Amino acid sequence: MVPRPFRVVRYRRELPDTFTLTLEPLAGPAEFFFQPGQFNMLYQMGAGEVPSSISGAPGRPRELVHTIRAVGNVTGVLQRCRPGDVIGVRGPFGTPWPVAALAGRDLIILTGGLGLAPLRPVIYAILARRQDYGAVEIIYGARSPRDLLYRRELERWRGRFDLRVHVTVDSASPDWHGNVGVVTNLIPRTRIDTCHAAALICGPGVMMRFAVQELVKLGLQIQDIYVSLERNMQCALGLCGHCQLGPFFVCKDGPVFSYDRIGPWFEKREV
Amino acid sequence: MPSLEETLARHPFLAGLGPDHLQLLVPCASLVSWPADQTLFTAGEEAGQLYLLRSGRVAIMIHRPRRGPRTVYTLGEGDVVGMGWQDLPQQWFFDGRTLEVTRAIALDAACLARLSESHPDRGYELLQRFVRALLGKIKLLKLQLVDFYGS
Numbered sequence: 141m142v143p144r145p146f147r148v149v150r151y152r153r154e155l156p157d158t159f160t161l162t163l164e165p166l167a168g169p170a171e172f173f174f175q176p177g178q179f180n181m182l183y184q185m186g187a188g189e190v191p192s193s194i195s196g197a198p199g200r201p202r203e204l205v206h207t208i209r210a211v212g213n214v215t216g217v218l219q220r221c222r223p224g225d226v227i228g229v230r231g232p233f234g235t236p237w238p239v240a241a242l243a244g245r246d247l248i249i250l251t252g253g254l255g256l257a258p259l260r261p262v263i264y265a266i267l268a269r270r271q272d273y274g275a276v277e278i279i280y281g282a283r284s285p286r287d288l289l290y291r292r293e294l295e296r297w298r299g300r301f302d303l304r305v306h307v308t309v310d311s312a313s314p315d316w317h318g319n320v321g322v323v324t325n326l327i328p329r330t331r332i333d334t335c336h337a338a339a340l341i342c343g344p345g346v347m348m349r350f351a352v353q354e355l356v357k358l359g360l361q362i363q364d365i366y367v368s369l370e371r372n373m374q375c376a377l378g379l380c381g382h383c384q385l386g387p388f389f390v391c392k393d394g395p396v397f398s399y400d401r402i403g404p405w406f407e408k409r410e411v
Numbered sequence: 412m413p414s415l416e417e418t419l420a421r422h423p424f425l426a427g428l429g430p431d432h433l434q435l436l437v438p439c440a441s442l443v444s445w446p447a448d449q450t451l452f453t454a455g456e457e458a459g460q461l462y463l464l465r466s467g468r469v470a471i472m473i474h475r476p477r478r479g480p481r482t483v484y485t486l487g488e489g490d491v492v493g494m495g496w497q498d499l500p501q502q503w504f505f506d507g508r509t510l511e512v513t514r515a516i517a518l519d520a521a522c523l524a525r526l527s528e529s530h531p532d533r534g535y536e537l538l539q540r541f542v543r544a545l546l547g548k549i550k551l552l553k554l555q556l557v558d559f560y561g562s
Contacts, residue, residue, distance in 0.1 A: 253560040283560040310555055312482045317510050320555040321484040324452065329487065347559040 141377070143183040143228025144168055148206060148221045154207060157387040158254065160195070163204040166226060171201035175236030176261035177368060177396045181376050182206065183228030191373040191391070193258035194232060194319030199268055204229065207257040207289070226250040233376040235396045237312035237366060238338055239265045243339055245276040248360075250351050252281040252323050256289045258368050259342050264407070269317055270302055274337075277304040277330045281323025281347070284309050285316045304331070323347060327354040334359035349407065352399055355376075365399040369407070415440055422463045422516060423489040424540055432533050439522035446516040451492075451507040458501040460517045461493030468514025472506040484552070485510065491544045496523035 150162035165172060174194050183189045190212075196205025210219040221227060239262055247266070251259050266273055278297065282288045289306065298305040306326045308319035319326065324347070339355050341348050348367050355365055371383035371390040378392030386405035388394060394402070416433050419425050419440055425433065443462070443508065451469065464467075468484045469492055483505060486492055492515070494501040499520055510547065527534025 221492060281559070283558070287560065294559055308485075310558070310560070314470070314480050314482060314508075316482065319468070319485045319487075320470065320482040321553050322559065323553050324554065325484075328489075344559045346554075 141230050143181070143189075143230045145226050146229045148223050148225045148227065149203070151222050156289060157211070158174075158207065158209045158289065160205060160207045160224060161218065161221060161227075162196070162201065162229070163206070163229065165204075172204045172232075173201050174198060174204075174232040174261075176239055176265050177237040177258060178232035178234050179258075179373070179376075179395065180204070180206065180229050180231030180233065180271070181373075182208075182214075182218060183230065184214055184217045184221075185228070188214045189228075189230075189374075190214045190218075191233075191376065193368075193395075195257040195260045197264040197268075198261050199264065203353045207254070207260075209254050230376065233373075233391055235394055237262050237396050242338050243269075243272040244274065246337040247287070248279065248327075248330055248332060248337060248339040248355070249276070250279045250323065250327070250339060250341045250343070250355075252347045253283070253287070254289065255341075255343030255368075256280055259340060260290065260293075262340060267297075267303075275304070275332050276302070277306065277332060279306045279308075279323055279326045279330070281308045281343075283311070285312055285318070306330075320410075322350075324350045324354045327351065327358060330358070338364040338366065340366050340368075345406075352403070361398040363398055366396055367399055367402065368395045369397065369402070369406070370395065415442065418442065418465075422465065424463050424491050424544065428536070432536070434453070435526055435530060435533060436518070439519045439526060441517050441519075442514070443517045444512065447509055447511045447513075449509045449511065452503040453506050453536050456503050458494040458503045459520050461491060461496070461520060461523070462515040462517055464488055464490045464492060465514040465516065467515075468510040469513060470508050470510050472508060480506065484555070491502045493518075493520070495541055495545075496520040496527065499524055499540075512546060550553060 146163035146167040147166050149164050152160040179191050179193045181189050182192050192206045192208050195207040197260050210216050312320050341351050369390050373391040374380050374382045376391045377393050379387035383390040419433050466488050468485050468487045470485050472480045472482050474480045
């Protein structure tokens with residue numbers, strides 16, 4: 141599968157090491173359709189290719205949005221991209237969040253750090269059809285107030301009457317008037333109907349493991365808990381095996397899994 | 412307006428206690444409220460009370476010489492703020508400050524200690540609940556040390 145050329149139309153610095161690229165196709169169809177939770181392989185000529193979750197709105201197929209943390213060579217080169225530059229895109233790949241299937245239910249969207257990026261399309265999709273869902277609560281954690289991603293959007297969502305947004309940081313100076321403590325601390329504060337709820341979780345592995353424990357304690361069934369995994373995805377086609385986790389190829393069978401399916405492998409230390 | 416005993420019964424920390432047990436607690440309890448941004452206690456001061464938060468939020472802070480204060484964690488509705496009622500007198504270990512208008516049940520630590528002496532079975536029940544709350548808090552603080560978001 142050959143990368144399609146996309147032009148960078150917007151660059152936005154989110155955090156010192158995290159940025160958002162808005163892309164549009166240079167050739168082929170003008171629209172890029174995807175489902176929340178899917179990812180693309182972003183190719184930078186001469187540097188290599190990296191997987192990146194799509195973080196824009198599924199209802200706006202004319203712009204492709206990726207929020208990326210610069211952690212290595214390829215992402216470092218991508219960080220230097222500016223409007224007008226061209227990069228290659230392969231995708232979309234992977235399984236999506238079951239957004240349509242969860243209509244009518246209460247939802248907990250629980251995320252930490254950069255994990256908010258793959259869940260942002262879910263939030264957009266839910267807000268576009270808000271009447272189709274029950275109570276929706278977003279729980280988001282970051283290391284410090286300076287590390288909060290999409291801060292303006294969080295503030296906007298928090299101002300809505302049909303959404304509860306809980307934000308917490310691990311440590312803060314006294315000028316921060318929000319919550320301080322780990323993100324799992326906020327789970328018991330939700331007001332959702334646990335018999336009728338589902339949870340979507342994305343964030344660091346340790347965070348997700350403890351979040352699942354708290355959600356189960358609250359009364360959620362593990363088949364109603366979905367997680368998005370991050371592994372070393374290289375071919376994105378389930379051929380190379382780099383992202384294998386037990387019997388699953390995360391690029392093809394995931395990255396979104398229901399916890400009853402992935403749980404036994406998720407908690408294994410040696411895979 | 413609910414009686415003090417009813418208010419005690421509604422707090423998660425005391426939920427499920429029998430009426431006779433709650434009756435014993437009434438002389439130790441009082442209702443308190445504070446405006447936002449009020450210092451409740453300072454590290455080193457005598458910790459003569461436990462607070463069962465009914466609403467609002469309290470920041471637990473540590474003062475670092477030359478680097479200023481830092482919020483270690485925040486507590487909210489249903490949480491317990493306090494050092495217990497064993498080995499009195501105890502001292503506050505951190506500073507506590509309200510982040511918003513906060514309402515609580517104040518429990519007098521010396522009164523709880525006397526109650527535990529005179530009614531060991533009731534004291535044991537309370538102690539179990541306090542230890543459970545403490546263990547939950549320790550678990551969360553341990554997770555905080557893990558630094559979830561470290562790269």
